[in-house]
Amino acid sequence: MKDLLTAPFLVDMVRTLTNMYRLGWDERNGGNVSLMLEEADVREYADPARVLRTIPTGFSAPALEGKYFLVTGTGKYFKNVQYAPEVNLGLVRLTGGGETAELLWGFTDGGKFTSEFPAHMMSHAARLAVDPANRVVMHCHPGNLLAMTYVHDLDEKAFTRTLWQMCTECIVVFPDGVNVLPWMLCGTNEIGEATAQKMKTARLVVWSQHGIYGAGKDLDETFGLIETAEKAAEIYMKIAHLPRINTITDAQLHLLEKRFGVRAREGWLEPAEG
Numbered sequence: 241m242k243d244l245l246t247a248p249f250l251v252d253m254v255r256t257l258t259n260m261y262r263l264g265w266d267e268r269n270g271g272n273v274s275l276m277l278e279e280a281d282v283r284e285y286a287d288p289a290r291v292l293r294t295i296p297t298g299f300s301a302p303a304l305e306g307k308y309f310l311v312t313g314t315g316k317y318f319k320n321v322q323y324a325p326e327v328n329l330g331l332v333r334l335t336g337g338g339e340t341a342e343l344l345w346g347f348t349d350g351g352k353f354t355s356e357f358p359a360h361m362m363s364h365a366a367r368l369a370v371d372p373a374n375r376v377v378m379h380c381h382p383g384n385l386l387a388m389t390y391v392h393d394l395d396e397k398a399f400t401r402t403l404w405q406m407c408t409e410c411i412v413v414f415p416d417g418v419n420v421l422p423w424m425l426c427g428t429n430e431i432g433e434a435t436a437q438k439m440k441t442a443r444l445v446v447w448s449q450h451g452i453y454g455a456g457k458d459l460d461e462t463f464g465l466i467e468t469a470e471k472a473a474e475i476y477m478k479i480a481h482l483p484r485i486n487t488i489t490d491a492q493l494h495l496l497e498k499r500f501g502v503r504a505r506e507g508w509l510e511p512a513e514g
């Protein structure tokens with residue numbers, strides 16, 4: 241059996257979490273990430289038959305039966321992951337219709353997965369239903385996106401259109417836009433279900449006055465998605481109090497759609513002329 245600390249997926253996860261901390265998105269124990277893996281990915285590094293502990297999940301997720309997840313631990317700090325991955329991360333397999341997590345590696349101090357595990361697993365199931373290549377769900381607290389939820393209309397179309405207008409590449413990176421949840425109590429099945437519902441139509445879901453969820457096919461893509469939305473929010477927070485003299489128009493957004501072969505969320509741009 242190879243050392244799991246050398247597995248490419250583990251190295252990728254540690255680097256991503258370290259980078260998220262470096263950008264200030266994950267103060268204290270803020271943020272959580274889950275990466276879905278196949279048995280073939282983990283077999284060289286962990287014996288699927290050797291279950292260290294079983295942990296009830298508190299929800300059901302039949303679509304994820306038998307799936308493996310590398311996931312951050314509850315109460316753990318992203319800043320510490322690079323120094324002790326085996327304490328701060330765990331590899332689990334879902335069984336019993338998703339109601340049980342079997343720990344195969346990690347959480348060596350007796351810990352368990354993030355308190356946002358319901359939101360993660362329900363979001364994985366929702367994204368897999370629309371995109372079978374989805375592997376990652378990522379949650380964090382980027383400052384500008386969070387700030388924007390205090391001063392901007394929370395209507396999803398209005399919020400998305402503002403982000404698209406802030407950087408030319410936004411509509412190319414997230415043509416499906418951003419969905420927005422009102423403030424809700426975190427760590428519950430209710431916010432998990434609401435997030436998963438929103439994940440059916442967009443890969444980014446803002447939690448008002450809290451942070452953001454992103455989903456994607458790998459860690460880089462998902463990180464880049466949040467990074468791009470956060471950059472747009474940063475521009476917005478720099479200009480929101482100033483008279484806006486120029487902007488990116490819907491006609492220009494249509495040119496970007498055409499050039500990059502993407503389709504903006506249906507009805508969220510003014511129809512193209514001609």
Ligand SMILES: [Zn+2]
Nearest residue numbers: 270271380451
């Ligand atoms: Zn959070």
